Amino acid sequence: MVSNVSIFHPDYFLLLGIPGLEDSHLLLSIPFSIMYVMALFGNSMLMVVISTNEQLHQPMYIFLVMLTTTDLLLCSSAVPKTLSIFWFNSHEILFDCCLVQIFSIHFLFVIESSILLTMAYDRYIAICSPLTYTTIITASFIRRTALLAIIRAFCIISPLIFLLNRLPYSNGNVIPHTYCEHIAMAHKATADITVNSVYGLVAAFSSTGVDMILIAVSYGVIIRTVLRIPTSEARSKAFNTSMSHVCVILLFYIPAFFSFIAHRAGQGKIPPSALILLANLYVIIPPMMNPIIYGIRTREIRQRLAAMLLKNRMRNSFLVFSLGQKMRTS
Numbered sequence: 001m002v003s004n005v006s007i008f009h010p011d012y013f014l015l016l017g018i019p020g021l022e023d024s025h026l027l028l029s030i031p032f033s034i035m036y037v038m039a040l041f042g043n044s045m046l047m048v049v050i051s052t053n054e055q056l057h058q059p060m061y062i063f064l065v066m067l068t069t070t071d072l073l074l075c076s077s078a079v080p081k082t083l084s085i086f087w088f089n090s091h092e093i094l095f096d097c098c099l100v101q102i103f104s105i106h107f108l109f110v111i112e113s114s115i116l117l118t119m120a121y122d123r124y125i126a127i128c129s130p131l132t133y134t135t136i137i138t139a140s141f142i143r144r145t146a147l148l149a150i151i152r153a154f155c156i157i158s159p160l161i162f163l164l165n166r167l168p169y170s171n172g173n174v175i176p177h178t179y180c181e182h183i184a185m186a187h188k189a190t191a192d193i194t195v196n197s198v199y200g201l202v203a204a205f206s207s208t209g210v211d212m213i214l215i216a217v218s219y220g221v222i223i224r225t226v227l228r229i230p231t232s233e234a235r236s237k238a239f240n241t242s243m244s245h246v247c248v249i250l251l252f253y254i255p256a257f258f259s260f261i262a263h264r265a266g267q268g269k270i271p272p273s274a275l276i277l278l279a280n281l282y283v284i285i286p287p288m289m290n291p292i293i294y295g296i297r298t299r300e301i302r303q304r305l306a307a308m309l310l311k312n313r314m315r316n317s318f319l320v321f322s323l324g325q326k327m328r329t330s
Helices: 022-051 058-077 079-086 094-129 132-137 137-167 182-186 196-225 232-265 272-297 301-330
Strands: 012-013 090-095
Touching: 012 094, 012 301, 022 058, 022 079, 022 272, 022 301, 058 079, 058 094, 058 232, 058 272, 079 090, 079 094, 079 272, 090 094, 094 132, 094 137, 094 232, 094 272, 137 182, 137 196, 182 196, 196 232, 272 301
Parallel strands: none
Antiparallel strands: 012 090
């Protein structure tokens, strides 16, 4: 079926889900939905804890709120459609909606990479140049880096959408994936997609590739600085302040890196179902695990969260007690 707007564009695409595992979609929906609920609950709780405690209104935690917000948007841009396929066999997605989903996922991924780089810079200044921390990491700096991350992501990802929109799609409208993805959609075109492939590589390197290099360099300097600290207690404290961020970095980049390599080097060698599952990991695992990591490893957040939960529990107990008293008196 052909759109009235362009004879080259189908009205919609059909997302198959996970090829070869169609009979297991309902079973797969259980871990997917659990992970998604955990991501929504964990990130929401983290945002509430930080926003409602003035003691946590510091740059490190403001960056964390930015990270949790991006995590929520990133997983919500892909997982609901995946679950709708698993639960309701809702395979259709409009052509324009497919482009919007591709833009959203890649746009948010680049923003999250920028935030992780900024957090690495924050740790670098805090450990390697603590006396200048308050003069460098200011509210103005945070606003500028947030705006720069958005502008950078928009400039890098927008050409991807233009390159996809210019292609003629007469090669069918079935995409073997759980959500719209750049290369998966490009393969449905009947024209040469070399430019798409090359620009995809350029976009990946100029965003997450550069960020990974800069993060590695910053942590190399941090480790060298920490090892020069004379007392073991101070060294341990310095390492602990960065370990949460290191864990989050590894969770974010490793699944994305392997997915990127597997999709380009593993075609025909790796089962399609494994490639699709891997592609889903980098949009759901980091948003699910990040609040757990920061909640467990960051004492201030752990204490504030425990205090908030205890306060709510006491309030609920008081309400139950008051209700019981009123029922007895009536």
